[in-house]
Amino acid sequence: xxxxxxxxxxxxxxxxxxxxxxxxxxxxxxxxxxxxxxxxxxxxxxxxxxxxxxxxxxxxxxxxxxxxxxxxxxxxxxxxxxxxxxxxxxxxxxxxxxxxxxxxxxxxxxxxxxxxxxxxxxxxxxxxxxxxxxxxxxxxxxxxxxxxxxxxxxxxxxxxxxxxxxxxxxxxxxxxxxxxxxxxxxxxxxxxxxxxxxxxxxxxxxxxxxxxxxxxxxxxxx
Amino acid sequence: xxxxxxxxxxxxxxxxxxxxxxxxxxxxxxxxxxxxxxxxxxxxxxxxxxxxxxxxxxxxxxxxxxxxxxxxxxxxxxxxxxxxxxxxxxx
Numbered sequence: 001x002x003x004x005x006x007x008x009x010x011x012x013x014x015x016x017x018x019x020x021x022x023x024x025x026x027x028x029x030x031x032x033x034x035x036x037x038x039x040x041x042x043x044x045x046x047x048x049x050x051x052x053x054x055x056x057x058x059x060x061x062x063x064x065x066x067x068x069x070x071x072x073x074x075x076x077x078x079x080x081x082x083x084x085x086x087x088x089x090x091x092x093x094x095x096x097x098x099x100x101x102x103x104x105x106x107x108x109x110x111x112x113x114x115x116x117x118x119x120x121x122x123x124x125x126x127x128x129x130x131x132x133x134x135x136x137x138x139x140x141x142x143x144x145x146x147x148x149x150x151x152x153x154x155x156x157x158x159x160x161x162x163x164x165x166x167x168x169x170x171x172x173x174x175x176x177x178x179x180x181x182x183x184x185x186x187x188x189x190x191x192x193x194x195x196x197x198x199x200x201x202x203x204x205x206x207x208x209x210x211x212x213x214x215x216x217x218x219x220x221x222x
Numbered sequence: 223x224x225x226x227x228x229x230x231x232x233x234x235x236x237x238x239x240x241x242x243x244x245x246x247x248x249x250x251x252x253x254x255x256x257x258x259x260x261x262x263x264x265x266x267x268x269x270x271x272x273x274x275x276x277x278x279x280x281x282x283x284x285x286x287x288x289x290x291x292x293x294x295x296x297x298x299x300x301x302x303x304x305x306x307x308x309x310x311x312x313x
Contacts, residue, residue, distance in 0.1 A: 052281065073281050074289070086278040088228060099225040100283060139282050 002028040002145045004049075004078070004176055007059040011044055018044055019055075020200030026176040028145060031168060033187040034180045035205060035216055036197035042180040043083055045197070046148045049178075050080045062145075079144035083151050085131055089124030093134060096123060100138050108141045113163060129160030136164055146176045153183040165190050184211060225283055226293060232273065233294055234301075236265035241305075250309040254302040262298055266291060 005025040011018050018041035026032045036042045047053035049060065051069035060067050062077055072078050087096055097109050109115060115137070118130050126134065132152055140147060152168075153161055168177060168190050181187050188194070194205040196214055203214055211217045241253055241261040248256070269276075277287055 050281070052277075070286075073286050074284055076284055079282055080278060082275065082278045084275045086275045088232075088273075088276060088279065091228070099228060142282060144282075 002176060003063055004146050005061045005064075006049060007061075009045070009048060009058045010056045011041065011048060011053075012056055017200050019048070019197075022197075022200070022202050024195060024202055026146060026178050028174065028176045029172060030193065031172055031177045031179060031191045033191035033194040033205075034178060034197060035182075035184060035187070035194065035211060036180070037216060040197045041200065042197055043150050046080065046082075046150055046178070046180065049148060050078055076142070076144050077146060079139040079142050079147045081132075081135055081139050081147070081149045081152060083154075085123070085135070087123040087131070087135060087138075090122060092120055092122050093126070094119040096138070100142065105141075109137045112137050112167075114160075127157070128155040129157040132156050133160045133163050133167075136167060140167060140171045140175075144175065146178070147171065148178045149180070151181045152179060153181050153186040161186060184208060184217070225280060226285065226290070229269075229276075229280055229285075229290055230294055230297055233262075233265040233269055236268040237261040237298070240264040250313055251306070253309055254306040257305055258295070258298050258302045262295060265294075 003025055004027075005023075007023045009019050009022040022045070024032075034042055034045070044053065048055045048058060048069065049072070051072040055069065058069060060069055060072075067075070067077065093115065094110075097106050101109065110119070114130070114133065118126060118134065121130075123131065123134075133156075136149070136152060152164055156164065165186070171177060179187055179191065188208070196203045196205045196211065196216060198214055198216075203210075205211060205214075208217060212219045237257060238261075241257045244256045244261070245253055277290075280290055
């Protein structure tokens with residue numbers, strides 16, 4: 001079973017230490033949720049793992065074999081759904097799919113629920129729900145053993161949230177998935193294990209009471 | 223490679239605009255050099271300025287920023303040769 005591990009991850013911006021000697025791991029077949037307040041370093045963590053941002057220190061390993069962060073993209077180890085839309089806005093959905101997949105592989109995306117009706121729409125004209133769902137379909141079906149999703153549920157209408165959740169359960173069979181999002185009920189509904197970033201450290205989270213106890217949610221008595 | 227073509231065509235548009243604007247002020251024989259240097263740099267700058275989020279589109283299928291830039295520079299040598307040939311014939 002594939003395992004992605006990161007150890008001794010430290011990142012600071014100026015004097016502010018955003019991630020302080022962080023350790024975490026994710027296995028194939030697992031969806032790992034990461035919570036944290038704005039600015040706590042969730043997106044930074046994902047960019048460091050993806051190799052598009054340089055860490056002060058990091059030890060990244062894939063199945064116990066150490067890998068350099070700058071090989072993650074060329075070696076196709078991790079797929080990444082960033083927080084902001086990343087598709088060329090001028091291209092239609094049906095023209096974007098062949099840029100990612102060849103031949104029959106395109107069917108995995110073309111024949112997914114809801115894609116046919118948006119096939120002739122330009123990416124820039126899709127609703128936020130359609131866009132996030134389509135982006136996840138594109139990235140999720142690539143052969144990366146791990147997938148990181150930055151706010152896949154944010155600003156997404158309920159119908160598309162359900163489609164996204166179904167897709168995540170399908171992808172989980174083959175991949176390890178890391179999710180960060182403020183929509184904690186949606187995250188709890190798909191994750192197997194949850195963590196929270198606070199003051200640069202990783203904390204284990206079991207339920208929303210833990211989120212309240214660590215100051216991410218208001219406590220019930222407030 | 224189809225994805226790279228999409229990236230390349232976006233940069234090419236910026237590069238051709240810059241190079242064409244440069245033609246007003248300079249020697250036509252310098253155009254290929256401008257196309258491969260300042261025009262190339264301008265096209266990278268413009269893509270970073272207006273479409274930087276799109277790098278994730280290419281990252282997910284194995285293209286790093288550096289790889290895209292190197293490939294673009296290499297492919298640019300082809301139109302640069304054409305521009306040089308045309309400029310040489312015109313002059």
